[in-house]
Amino acid sequence: MRVFLLTLVVLLPAVQAETKKTNFLFIAVDDLRPELNCYGRTQMITPNMDALAANGTLFMRNYCQQAVCSPSRTSLMTGLRPDSTKVYDLSTHFRDKVPDTITLPQHLIANGYHAEAYGKIYHGGYDDKRSWSVPAMATHQLGGKGYLNKQTEERLAALKKEAREKGLKGKAISNYARGPATEAADVSDEKYSDGGTTAAGIKALQKLSKGDKPFFLAVGLLKPHLPFTCPKKYWDMYDASKIKLADNPFAPKNVTPYSMHTFGELRSYSDMPQKGNVPAEDAKRLIHGYYACVSYVDALIGELVTEVERLRLMENTVIIVWGDHGWHLGDHNLWCKHSNFENATRSPMIVRAPGHKPGGKTLALTEFVDIYPTFCELAGVPLPGHLEGTSFVPLLSEPNRPWKKAAFSQYPRGGNNGVMGYSMRTNRYHYIEWQSRKDGSIQASELYDHDNDADENENIAGKPEQKELVARLSIMVKGGWKAAKP
Numbered sequence: 001m002r003v004f005l006l007t008l009v010v011l012l013p014a015v016q017a018e019t020k021k022t023n024f025l026f027i028a029v030d031d032l033r034p035e036l037n038c039y040g041r042t043q044m045i046t047p048n049m050d051a052l053a054a055n056g057t058l059f060m061r062n063y064c065q066q067a068v069c070s071p072s073r074t075s076l077m078t079g080l081r082p083d084s085t086k087v088y089d090l091s092t093h094f095r096d097k098v099p100d101t102i103t104l105p106q107h108l109i110a111n112g113y114h115a116e117a118y119g120k121i122y123h124g125g126y127d128d129k130r131s132w133s134v135p136a137m138a139t140h141q142l143g144g145k146g147y148l149n150k151q152t153e154e155r156l157a158a159l160k161k162e163a164r165e166k167g168l169k170g171k172a173i174s175n176y177a178r179g180p181a182t183e184a185a186d187v188s189d190e191k192y193s194d195g196g197t198t199a200a201g202i203k204a205l206q207k208l209s210k211g212d213k214p215f216f217l218a219v220g221l222l223k224p225h226l227p228f229t230c231p232k233k234y235w236d237m238y239d240a241s242k243i244k245l246a247d248n249p250f251a252p253k254n255v256t257p258y259s260m261h262t263f264g265e266l267r268s269y270s271d272m273p274q275k276g277n278v279p280a281e282d283a284k285r286l287i288h289g290y291y292a293c294v295s296y297v298d299a300l301i302g303e304l305v306t307e308v309e310r311l312r313l314m315e316n317t318v319i320i321v322w323g324d325h326g327w328h329l330g331d332h333n334l335w336c337k338h339s340n341f342e343n344a345t346r347s348p349m350i351v352r353a354p355g356h357k358p359g360g361k362t363l364a365l366t367e368f369v370d371i372y373p374t375f376c377e378l379a380g381v382p383l384p385g386h387l388e389g390t391s392f393v394p395l396l397s398e399p400n401r402p403w404k405k406a407a408f409s410q411y412p413r414g415g416n417n418g419v420m421g422y423s424m425r426t427n428r429y430h431y432i433e434w435q436s437r438k439d440g441s442i443q444a445s446e447l448y449d450h451d452n453d454a455d456e457n458e459n460i461a462g463k464p465e466q467k468e469l470v471a472r473l474s475i476m477v478k479g480g481w482k483a484a485k486p
Contacts, residue, residue: 020315020316021112021213021214021316021379021380022214022316022317022318022354022378022379022380023208023214023215023216023217023313023316023317023318024108024215024216024217024317024318024319024320024375024378024379025205025217025219025304025305025308025317025318025319025320026121026216026217026218026219026320027218027219027220027221027301027304027319027320027321027322028073028119028120028121028218028219028220028221028322028323028324029221029223029224029297029301029321029322029323029324029348030069030120030220030221030222030223030224030225030323030324031224031225031226031323031324031325031326031327031336031337032224032294032297032323032324032326032327032347032348033323033326033327033329033343033347033348034060034062034323034326034346034347034348036049036050036053036294036298036348037050038050038053038054038058038350039058039060039348043244043291044291044294044295045237045238045291045295045298046294046295046298047298047302048298048299048301048302048305049298049301049321049348049350051302052301052305052319052321052350052352053350053359053361054358054359055352055358055359056319056350056351056352056353056356056358056359056360057350057351057352057353057356057360057361057362057395057396057399058350058360058361058362059348059349059350059351059362059364059366059392059395060361060362060363061346061363061364061365061366061407061425062322062346062347062348062349062366062367062368062407063345063346063347063365063366063367063368063407063408063409063425064076064324064325064326064345064347064367064368064409065081065082065367065368065369065408065409065410066082066088066325066409066410066411067325067326067337067338067339067340067344067345067409067411068089068090068325068337068338068411069090069123069324069325070087070089070090070091070092070122070123070124071085071087071088071089072324072325072368073121073122073123073324074087074094074122074123075087075368075369076104076322076324076368076369076371076372077103077104077105077121077122077131077372078094078098078101078103078104078372078386079104079369079372079373079384079386079387079388079389080098080101080369080386080387080388081369081388081408081410081481082410083410084098084388085097085098085101086098088412090123090124093124093128095128101386102384102386103128103130103131104131104216104371104372104375105117105131105132105216105218106130106131107372107376107381107384108216108375108379108381109132109133111379111381111382112213112214113133113213113214113215113216113379114133114208114211114213114214114215114216115131115132115133115215115216115217115218116132116133116134116136116204116208116215116216116217116218117131117132117136117137117217117218117219117220118136118137118142118197118200118201118204118217118218118219118220119137119138119139119142119194119197119200119201119218119219119220119221119222120138120139120220120221120222121136121218121220137200139193139194139196139197139220139222140193142193142196142197142199142200143190143195143196143199143200144190144191144192144193144194144195144196144197145191145192145193146179146192146193146227146229147179147183147227147229148183148185148187148191148192148229149183149185152179152180152183155179156177156179159176159177159178160173160176160177162176162177163176163177175268178268178269178270179227179269179270180227180269180270180271181226181227181228181266181269181271181272181285181286181289182227182228182229182271182285182286182288182289183227183228183229184229184230184231184232184234184235184289184292185229185231185232186231186232186233187231187232188231189231189296189299189300191231192223192229192230192231192296193222194221194222194223194230194296194297194300195300197219197220197221197222197300198219198221198300198303198304201217201219201304202303202304202307204217205217205304205307205308205311205313206307206311209311209313214316214379219304221297221300221301223293223294223296223297224289224290224293224294224297224327226265226266226269226336227269227289228286228289228290228292228293229289229293230289230292230293230296231296234292234293234295234296234299235288235289235292237292237295238288238291238292240284240288243284243287243288243291244287245280245283245284245287245330246329246330246331246332247331247455248331248332248455248457249330249331249332249333250332250333250457251332251333252332252446252448252456252457252458252459253457253458253459254458254459254460254461254462255446255459256432256434256444256445256446256459257444258413258419258421258434258443258444259339259340259341259421259432259446259459260332260334260339261334261336261338261339262275263328263334263335263336263338265335265336265338266278266286266335266336277333278330278335283330286329286330286335287329287330290327290329301321305319314354315354316354317354318351318352318353318354318375318378319351319352320349320350320351320352320371321348321349321350322347322348322349322350322368322371323347323348323349324347325337325344325345325347326342326343326344326345326346326347327343327344328341328343328344329343331343331455332456338411339411340409340410340411340421340423340432340446341456342425342430342448342450342456345409345423345425346425347368349366349368349371351374351396353378353393353396356396356397357396357397360395360396360399361399362395362399362400362403363400364392364395364399364401364403364404365403365404365405365406365407365425365426365427366392366395366403366404366407367389367407367408367481368389369387369388369389370389370390370391370392371389372387372389373387373389373390373391374391374392374393376391377391377393378393388481390404390485390486402486403486404484404485404486405426405476405483405484405485406424406425406426406476406481406484407424407425407484408422408423408424408425408480408481408484409423409425410422410423411423412437413434414437416437417437417438418437419434419435419436419437419443419444420434420435420437421433421434421435422434422435422477424473424476424477426473426476428449428450428451429447429448429449429450429469429473430446430447430448430450430456431445431446431447431448431461431470431473431474431476431477432445432446432447433445433474433477434446442474445461445462445470445474446459446461447459447460447461447466447469447470447473448460
């Protein structure tokens with residue numbers, strides 16, 4: 001495992017600094033919980049992300065706009081919230097709903113940048129040609145595989161052949177040919193998909209460092225998304241006998257009928273139960289696999305940052321690491337994301353920006369829609385008028401300054417005729433209002449007091465003594481993000 005060492009850069013004189021435009025290394029990580037060591041948790045081994053946080057700014061309370069890949073990534077890349085993009089699922093592309101929206105890399109290109117992408121940046125949206133200077137390269141184009149054990153590969157090949165013989169096509173084939181939820185092949189890093197993506201990212205850095213334009217390089221890593229497959233050496237970093245299950249493997253008291261789900265994503269794997277609870281041994285194996293995949297991704301991030309340093313790009317390159325949303329690991333008896341609970345909506349974000357004090361840690365409430373305006377400010381380019389976030393550049397210098405009153409997420413249940421759960425996180429409270437998508441009427445509410453219940457084990461919205469607070473928070477939800485700005 002490689003751990004990079006960042007050298008602190010002495011600020012250049014103003015005249016010289018002006019000659020070097022700001023570059024961006026934009027590292028996306030799928031399904032990453034904010035449980036790295038730098039977040040005060042010790043169960044996962046993450047030295048490279050911890051080192052980046054020590055030399056940058058760590059955002060302790062950062063939230064996605066919806067806890068599922070496509071809506072989250074769409075909101076980040078467009079600077080628009082899900083109610084503006086109308087992207088609430090995995091099949092809707094934002095160009096179908098807001099076709100003329102200018103994405104973050106598209107805006108940078110218009111202002112003199114070169115933009116490239118490798119791996120998963122948009123969910124299934126690699127064909128958004130307007131976002132990139134050259135065609136984006138999807139994970140499957142970059143070498144490496146999802147499964148590497150010979151027995152698994154042979155089984156999947158046979159199932160795919162069987163599916164085709166049955167007349168199945170497209171996604172129906174992959175749904176029929178299901179692999180296991182975990183794998184630990186004894187191979188080198190580049191043999192799995194994320195290793196191939198990282199190698200491509202390093203080559204791109206080498207090429208772009210010689211270019212005549214500032215660059216925006218996006219590298220999207222799949223892990224720790226299911227299946228939890230990575231080299232065996234990362235599994236071996238953990239003692240399986242010491243893996244602990246979630247402390248709260250039960251639904252919150254007074255939970256609403258809309259809050260929970262049946263984690264169908266996990267059940268799509270061949271070795272997972274099709275209904276009911278996940279057995280304890282399988283749960284420990286899943287948690288072990290999740291930890292191993294996070295350590296694998298951490299090592300790859302270390303390689304990318306080390307290459308930035310080797311190429312002498314640190315003095316004018318912003319590096320951001322972000323996870324597209326959180327993930328349930330058996331807490332509330334849930335797995336995967338797809339909820340409005342804190343563990344699904346809260347996601348890690350680390351930003352290293354040259355010229356800003358290293359080692360900052362902020363408790364300010366931030367959101368993924370804030371990245372777009374932040375990058376514009378760091379690049380010195382104008383902000384497009386459509387943005388729905390707030391630049392957090394001031395937090396890079398003053399992490400403890402007053403900031404937003406709230407951060408907002410949302411999650412739909414039941415389609416267009418169902419409900420939309422609007423989640424609002426304030427400094428102390430997490431309030432969720434489930435509104436009818438037909439008439440906006442409130443169907444249910446949740447309230448969690450993080451000063452007394454950080455794990456969200458009891459919904460207190462229905463308690464008489466909370467009536468006034470719930471009414472006040474409901475007004476804040478209706479006021480929305482504009483009213484919560486700093």
